[in-house]
Amino acid sequence: MNPLRVRIVGGSVGGLFAAALLRQQGHDVRLYERSTGGLAGRGAGLVGQRDLFDLLRAVGCERVAQVGVVAWERIFLNRAGGIDHRQKTPQTQISWDHLYRTMRGKVADAEYELGRAVRAVEQDEGSARLLFEDGAVEEADLVIGADGLGSVVRTAVVGDRSANRYAGYVAWRGLVPEGELPEAAAMLLERFAFYDMPRSHALGYLVAGPGAETEAGARRYNWVWYRPIAEADLPAVLTDAEGRRHPFSLAPGQMPRDVAERLRRDAADQLPPPFAAAVAAEPRPFLQAIFDYEAPEMALGRVALLGDAAFVVRPHTAMGVAKAAGDAMTLHRQLTRHDRVPDALQAYNRERHPAGAAVAAYGRRLGATLE
CATH class of the missing domain: 3.50.50.60 (FAD/NAD(P)-binding domain)
Known part of the structure; x- marks a missing residue:
């Protein structure tokens, strides 16, 4: 052509x-x-998936797939913060x-x-x-x-x-510098952690730092908490601190202070202590509504x-x-x-x-x- x-x-x-x-x-x-x-x-x-690896190879950038952080196992927490189940399934999180x-x-x-x-x-x-x-x-x-x-x-x-089409739930998210993660959340490091509850799901894992740093102490902890929100309530949830309504998400710094504080209180009441500590450590949580x-x-x-x-x-x-x-x-x-x-x-x-x-x-x- x-x-x-x-x-x-x-x-x-x-x-x-x-x-x-x-x-x-x-x-x-x-x-x-x-x-x-x-x-x-x-x-x-x-x-990383095969199609991504194939594309990186095609444009001469295979090295990108080598920059990431390995979660050496998967752990599934109970409400008290103990480990109910673990899987030895190492997985690398490539730096976006x-x-x-x-x-x-x-x-x-x-x-x-x-x-x-x-x-x-x-x-x-x-x-x-x-x-x-x-x-x-x-x-x-x-x-x-x-x-x-x-x-x-x-x-x-x-x-x-x-x-x-709105799927009926949202993802509350945080990305905490590893050095700012409290000791109560230390057990989450080097692992892919999960916690399940009715109609809700939390997970977290380490990712590279903002400059693709992968050494211990320079990485970031990425946590996600999926929770249901009624469609009628979604416009209010997606209204930022200045009163502007967003169609799909709130970026870091846009969430109203009282909403962020309520999120931290909910985490303390409902999540295992390590996850609650990770949520509390994020000063600027953000939000992604889930659509199809x-x-x-x-x-x-x-x-x-x-x-x-x-x-x-x-x-x-x-x-x-x-x-x-x-x-x-x-x-x-x-x-x-x-x-x-x-x-x-x-x-x-x-x-x-x-x-x-x-x-x-x-x-x-x-x-x-x-x-």
Whole structure:
């Protein structure tokens, strides 16, 4: 296929995966990210999967998979904080931040624009067009929607069938520097820890430091507490300290102080002491509401969806990044096999839609007890 003008909406790892592969193929690639400050520092750890390893190998970055923290066993706590069960299943948590920075380095600064919000995508037989919030319009041969849960590109592919469905629960989260973790939580280190209760689930593990540090003392402890929230109460839960309502999540520092204090009290009342101590040590907890979405199609004409823009999968699967990598690899491969963009995108859809649907279904099964 001749070089294409490829425009990618969304500058997180999914968009960067596609950009790195398509730049190697000789295409004119540009990414537009709506956030103004960039995405570095927003991630914790991720589980490596085959599709991610394959992509890193394809772009010459296999070393990224070697930067992580090993949890040497899994432990399942009881309410008193004792260990009811343990499994010798070592697992490495790869650094999301290091992965993002490495992939970002594959794209020139002039090809990655921050603060450029796309409000819609249109297309006809000959081209696709990005319509920006500032009134600008840009034509492309191929538009890739890698803009995640709140995708604006979906509508160009699936019309009015683009709404996410709330799953009935949220993830309260924290990322505590290892040196600030109290002694009461020390037993959680070097392990993947779990605690189950009716319609609720807590877990935690060590991840690399913000600069990909993996030595003891420089790492961070990542904890997650899944709890049910009625849909009618969700708007209030997603209102930040300044009274602004957010559609999907609250970032560190946005949670109202009284809500964070109530979270700590609830943790002390309901979680094993080590987990309660880890929650108490987080000064700026954050929040992620859990949603589902399955696109009926992943592509139409000259527009393709990738990653969470196509299938929002629940975090229990630990497969979101790997799924985005698989999407990017398949899209790249189909563009090399076909002379026409619409033909390549239909082949992409045929191959990846069943894979996305399978991961989404797996996530719903894992989260069924929390709904």
